[in-house]
Amino acid sequence: MKQNNSFNERTYDLLKKVPKGKVTTYKALAEKLGTKAYRAVGQAMRCNPYAPKVPCHRVVSSDGSIGGFSGNKNSNSKEVKRKIRMLNKESIKIKNNRIVDFEEKLFYFG
DNA sequence: CGGTTGACCAAGT
DNA sequence: GACTTGGCCAACC
Numbered sequence: 001m002k003q004n005n006s007f008n009e010r011t012y013d014l015l016k017k018v019p020k021g022k023v024t025t026y027k028a029l030a031e032k033l034g035t036k037a038y039r040a041v042g043q044a045m046r047c048n049p050y051a052p053k054v055p056c057h058r059v060v061s062s063d064g065s066i067g068g069f070s071g072n073k074n075s076n077s078k079e080v081k082r083k084i085r086m087l088n089k090e091s092i093k094i095k096n097n098r099i100v101d102f103e104e105k106l107f108y109f110g
Numbered sequence: 111c112g113g114t115t116g117a118c119c120a121a122g123t
Numbered sequence: 124g125a126c127t128t129g130g131c132c133a134a135c136c
Contacts, residue, residue, distance in 0.1 A: 037134095068117050
């Protein structure tokens with residue numbers, strides 16, 4: 001249990017625990033971290049210094065939408081889109097920027 | 111320390 | 124269903 005790290009470090013560690021073929025939400029992460037800073041989690045993802053270690057593409061909104069980062073027009077948007085395709089392979093189907101059977105793929109810690 | 115921002119959420123319009 | 128408002132919390136200036 002490493003809690004001496006910064007908030008974002010804990011976020012990454014928790015996100016790392018998400019199994020393959022599953023997704024989680026900012027809310028789940030934040031609440032599991034003992035806070036409600038959903039947005040802070042998002043900021044940590046935006047920073048995302050642990051690209052492959054932290055599957056930010058596996059994090060979605062509570063509505064089942066991929067989030068503002070998938071359709072992002074930034075430079076790294078293509079990277080994410082590629083990850084979305086990978087999610088498709090992981091049995092996570094994305095339809096109209098929404099996850100099919102969202103709750104089914106959702107992985108809540110604990 | 112205070113104001114702004116952010117990959118959010120929930121509820122209301 | 125899309126947009127707006129208020130609220131939450133952390134990071135940045």
